[in-house]
Amino acid sequence: MSAETHLRRAIVVIAVFLAVGLWLEAMYGLRLRGWVDDPIRREFLRLGHAHGGLLGLVNVAIAWALERLATPALWASRIRAAALGGALLVGLGFVGGGMWHGPTDPGPLILAVPAGAFMALASLVALALVRPSDR
Amino acid sequence: MSGRVASMWLFGPALLWGAAAIAGLCATIVDDTAWSTIDRTASVVVRSETCAGCHPVEHRSWRASYHRTMTQRAEGAAILAPFAGESLEYLGFRATMTRSERGAPHVRITRSDAAPALLDVDVVMTVGSHRYQQFLARIDRGGGPEDVWRLPVAWHLGEERWIHLNAAFLEPEGARGEEADYMRHFSRWNDNCVLCHNTAPRPGLGEDGRFNTEVGELGIACEACHGPASAHAERHSNPLRRLLAGVADAGASGDGSIAAPSRLSPALESAICGRCHGNRIAKDVGAVLREGDGFLPGTDLGASSRPIFAWSTLGDPPQAPFGERFWPDGTPRLSAYEYQGLLLSPCYADGAVGGLGCGECHTMHGEEPSMQVRQDRRGDAACRACHDDAAVPQGHGGHRGITCMDCHMPRTTYGLVDGMISHRITSPDPAAWIGRDDQPDACTLCHVDRSRVWAARSLRALKLSGSAIAAERAAEEESWASRALLDLYAGDPIQRALAAHAIAREAAPVSPSLRLSWLVDALEDEYPAIRIFALRGLRTLSERAGRDDLRGLLAAYDFLGEVDMRVAAVDAIRRAIGPGPLAAHPERVERLIAAQERQIVWIGE
Known part of the structure; x- marks a missing residue:
């Protein structure tokens, strides 16, 4: 993944999860059943909105830092993929777990969240540790 | 080589997690023990704090309910009465409420002539927290040290005062100085209150006649309605089972591990x-x-x-x-x-x-x-969920500003020193009861200044269905006074209480000033519970009528006070309010009171 593509996709991720926030506000305003009456759904859609948006911003920061730190291309492309994939898995995992959930817990799609978190965390660790001289 | 290392570092943990999660989900899906119907007859109580782990919202709403506080240990905020040295003189006995040296609420009951105490006990539990709170003490009266007894005094939250339990039941005063009358409601908790006021109660009556009472949880907790939950909690201790529960249980009746009332x-x-x-x-x-x-x-x-x-x-x-x-x-x-x-x-x-x-x-x-x-389901919405406007037009019968329940679930139930709605849903038919004085009807409980014949004719004029009107069946008294007033003077204890309650209600289409004089005679009723209704009604009506001058006079009246003090207070109230509706005909009052039924209404407990 090129630096430009990463930056553009990161901005798209931010836009998508900001749009989710608008959707949530609209559901509140319209007092939609299945949203107002469903605390688990409310909580997990909020978590998806917040985490997805925040990790989109982290991706923008990663895209900028990869250039500044002159991270080798072989690592940089994988860090970009892991960071972007992590943001999507975390955000959509929360949203999916909240949309289809059981009586007390989120649905099985919530299991995507830890996978995404591992990828996002690994990308940040790699960003911090990999030097320009590393091949 | 370094490309593989990079990929392993960046994606390896996520892939490992994903593989483990999918394997776990698959194993749970095919695990028969996770999904088979559970025989929960062997389940035991796990208590509400266990339920809170997975059901925090439901737990929070239950915490705020009067069900939770139905029975509590007599500690801290559970105690709603002051226990600061108050005393209640009643029937020649004095109950004094204090704190023991270690701060426990304490009740001492003596004869007013300072004979040895009948009771001198620490309160160990409380019962109720909505209308009044009752108190329990551990007393060995020959049945063993585990016997718990309900004390004969209670704290009334609305009145903010101590009452004797004879006033909470529908019965006459009793004889002054008579211990049996004073202790009428001093009853054992172990085989009585425990059964409905706690979760999973087990009275534990042994062959020796002694009780070893246990409860799953004090008060009405989660498992009183959902059943003992150990099997449910054990099954759902598997987080993957919980994640799949929504997918597997959608639309089904559950796995049998717990009772879900909304699915029954x-x-x-x-x-x-x-x-x-x-x-x-x-x-x-x-x-x-x-x-x-x-x-x-x-x-x-x-x-x-x-x-x-x-x-x-x-x-x-x-x-x-x-x-x-x-x-x-x-x-x-x-x-x-x-x-x-x-x-x-x-x-x-x-x-x-x-x-x-x-x-x-x-x-x-x-x-x-x-x-x-x-x-x-507030107001008409309770009925409108089934009976829409097309089937039952809004305001049918010319009634507006009242709810379906006012007519179809009238306040014909006595409980906890209050008038409550009937849970038998009926349609009023006053014509069918003309000439009868043994049951109140919805129409005259609201139109408290009217007779049953008037109600029957009005129903017909409003084009509502009803029985044929036989006005000649009406008793002579019906020409003297309204149905509610006749019930207040001549009814049985429940009729008198409900009539006093009806006369004081805001919905009654009669001016509060006029209704004030109707209730004064009921302050002299032989039953203390009815005197409470009358006093409460007079307070409400005097406030609505703007009669601030009555506040002090009503405060001077003690519904549990000695007769001579009550008579003096009632005379003063009567002078301030004016003569009652039957004052010009004392012989009619005598006749009505002579017709009163004075039975003790045995309220099953």
Whole structure:
């Protein structure tokens, strides 16, 4: 993944999860059943909105830092993929777990969240540790 | 090589996690023990704090309910009375409420002539927190050290004062100085209150006649309605099972590990409430006293007991001792018979799916703890869910500004020193009861200045259905006064209480100033409970009538005070308000009072 593509996709991720926030506000305003009456759904859609948006911003920061730190291309492309994939898995995992959930817990799609978190965390660790001289 | 290392570092943990999660989900899906129907008859109580782990919202709403505080240890905020040295003089006895040296609430009851104390005990538990709070003490009266007794005094929250329990029941004062009368409601908790005011109670009556009482949890907690939950908690201790629960259980009736009232038929769901809100006769009283009532929520209540109706019998030869708890048409007239009211209602439809159940109007997990009516079932919405405007036009019968319940669930139930709505849904037919004085009707409980003949004619004028009007059947007294007034003077204790309650209601279309004088004579009623109704009504009406001058006079009246003090206070109130509606005809008052029924209404506990 090129630096430009990463930056553009990161901005798209931010836009998508900001749009989710608008959707949530609209559901509140319209007092939609299945949203107002469903605390688990409310909580997990909020978590998806917040985490997805925040990790989109982290991706923008990663895209900028990869250039500044002159991270080798072989690592940089994988860090970009892991960071972007992590943001999507975390955000959509929360949203999916909240949309289809059981009586007390989120649905099985919530299991995507830890996978995404591992990828996002690994990308940040790699960003911090990999030097320009590393091949 | 370094490309593989990079990929392993960046994606390896996520892939490992994903593989483990998928494997775990698959293993759970095919694990028969995770999904098979559970036999929960062997389940035991796990207590509400366990439920809170997975159901925090439901736990929070329950925490705010009066169910939770039904029985509590007498500690801290659970105690709603001051216990700061107050005393209550009644029937020649003095109850003094203080704190022991270690701060425990303490009650001492002596004769007013300072003889040795009848009771001198620390309170160990409280019962109730909504209307009044009762107090329990551990007393060995020959039955053993585990015996717990209800004390004869209670704290009334609305009145913010101590009352004697004779005033909470429908019975005459009793004889001054008579210990049996004073201690009438000093009753044992272990085989009585414990059964409906706690979760999974087990009275524990042994062969030696002693009790070793245990409860799953004090008060009405989660498992009182959902059943013992150990099997449910164990099954759902697997987080993957919980994640899959929504997918697997959607639309199904659950896995059988717990009773979910909202998924049950109206019959089974209402039986859960009926266990306590519908007095019953156990099939095996001995077993109940040993092990508890044996009812498992979600199963047939009739397997362990039968609800008490007016026609229910006991003994051999069979006797029907419960008639006075019901109106002549079989409608319950006491609280804690709401279940029977529902069973007698056509809307119940024999408990079939689509019929009316308790959960149609009530929720145990709503925002309003008092009455626990669903947010979407307030007012007419309770009936409109089934009876839409096309079937039953809004304001039919020319009535506007009142709800369906005012006419179809009138306040013909006495309970906890209050007038409550009937849970038997009926349509008023005053014409059918002309000439009868043994049951109030919805029309004259609101139109408190009118007769039953007037109500019958009005119903016809409003083009509502009703029986043929036979005005000649009306008794002579009906020409003297309204139905509500006749009930207030000449009714049985429940009629008198409900008439006083009706006369004071805001909805009554008669000026508060006029109604004030109607209630004064009831301050002299022989039954303290009715004097409370009259005093409360006078307070309400004087406020609405802007009669601030009555405030002090009413404050000087003590419904439990000595007769001479009460008479003096009533005379002063009467002088300030003016003569009552029958004052010009004392012979009529005498005749009505002579016709009063003075029975003790035995409220089953």
